[in-house]
Amino acid sequence: EAGVTQSPTHLIKTRGQQATLRCSPISGHTSVYWYQQALGLGLQFLLWYDEGEERNRGNFPPRFSGRQFPNYSSELNVNALELEDSALYLCASSPGEAGREQYFGPGTRLTVT
């Protein structure tokens, strides 16, 4: 069974540009979560999608947005990039049932210069 995949592996952008990160969940999983892992700041929850709907978002500005497609894959968009957006962005999927663990992808390393 294929795990969670993310693309690209690395992404280099300049300040002010837009970044698009993609995630494909494990087959059969309906929930997708996005996290930001910046150096020294641990795992910060960004967004949760389930069945195509945004269910919850973390304490991030509106320039962080995303969507979930009918096949449950997801996209994270970051507009007007700032230097502090440089981080590892992790995607996770789960079956969406209560109490189920999350399965993580390898992440996308975003560098903003």
Add this chain to the structure above:
Amino acid sequence: AQSVTQLDSQVPVFEEAPVELRCNYSSSVSVYLFWYVQYPNQGLQLLLKYLSGSTLVKGINGFEAEFNKSQTSFHLRKPSVHISDTAEYFCAVTRTTGGYQKVTFGTGTKLQVIP
């Protein structure tokens, strides 16, 4: 409100020694508890989980954790660590209320195994 506290940001331990990584949580409702491990330049991997039943949970790689409801703790233990256990460990709490699921991760504990 729901929160997870990992008191130790870094834990150095000698190879073959025992280790305990601490996790405390607060929540007004019942929760599910997880430990994840992150090896360098990789995503997180599930070590073990507590949903219900026996309070002692065994996971992969020889790790175990004990759920203590009265102390709201879920500490992770291993009786003898190996160099390959060097990684960052995250405790996580999930609660579901009325179909609304909230997941909170701790800030992580870096385990450094010294040869």
